[in-house]
Amino acid sequence: MGLIGEVLMLPFAPVRGSLWAMQQVVAEAERQYYDPAAVRAELARLEQRLEAGEIDDAEFDRLEDELLDRLEVAMTRGTGTGNNGTTR
Template identity: 60%
Template sequence: MGLVTGLLKLPFAPVYGTVWVLDQVVAAAERQHYDPEPVRAQLAALVAELEEGRISEEEFDRREDELLERLEWLEEYQRRIRAAGR
């Protein structure tokens, strides 16, 4: 039965290959989107802007709060993914 099934599925091999490639692209995009490292880099750049006097304390506080909230959300997401075994 395996040989017959394999032969019947052969015409659909390009479709299976395309689906696999799309799955890989989506997985890579998700890893990049949910990566907390860019947010940490933005926080470091924000501190540098404050130290160089390019932004005010109020602007720093506002943007820092946004970035810390985003970072907290991303780290929680990463913990849930690891707990789920993905």
Template identity: 50%
Template sequence: MGLITGLLTLPLAPVRGTIWVAEQVLEEAERQHYDPARIRRELEDVEELRRSGEITDEQAERLEDDLVERLMESRRRTTTRKGT
């Protein structure tokens, strides 16, 4: 970036910084959301809630389906990243 370009785009620096921070937050949120270890813990929590009677079998099945889908998506993302 040249001096003139740098000076002309200087007013945009806060916007670029905000966008960068938002991208970092999104990446971390997705990393946590698709973390296989976290998903497994959540599956264990669902099973414990079912055993204790805090949720019904139907509720547990819906939660488990969602968690298994997240786990499969996590594996797809991992495979895709390794392939690039």
């Protein structure tokens, strides 16, 4: 974008700044949500809840499937700080 375009877009700078900030927050939330280490920790807590009798087998299976789906997405994306050693 040229100088004239930048000058014309100047009134929208706060909106663009807000949009950038929201994009950064969403990116960080996704990174944390799909962090393989966090998903594995949740799987361990889920198993503890099952052993403690807090949830039944059906609830455990449902929640475990959700967590395993997240872990699969995380490994596909290479997101987080899991065993694959990559960070974004």
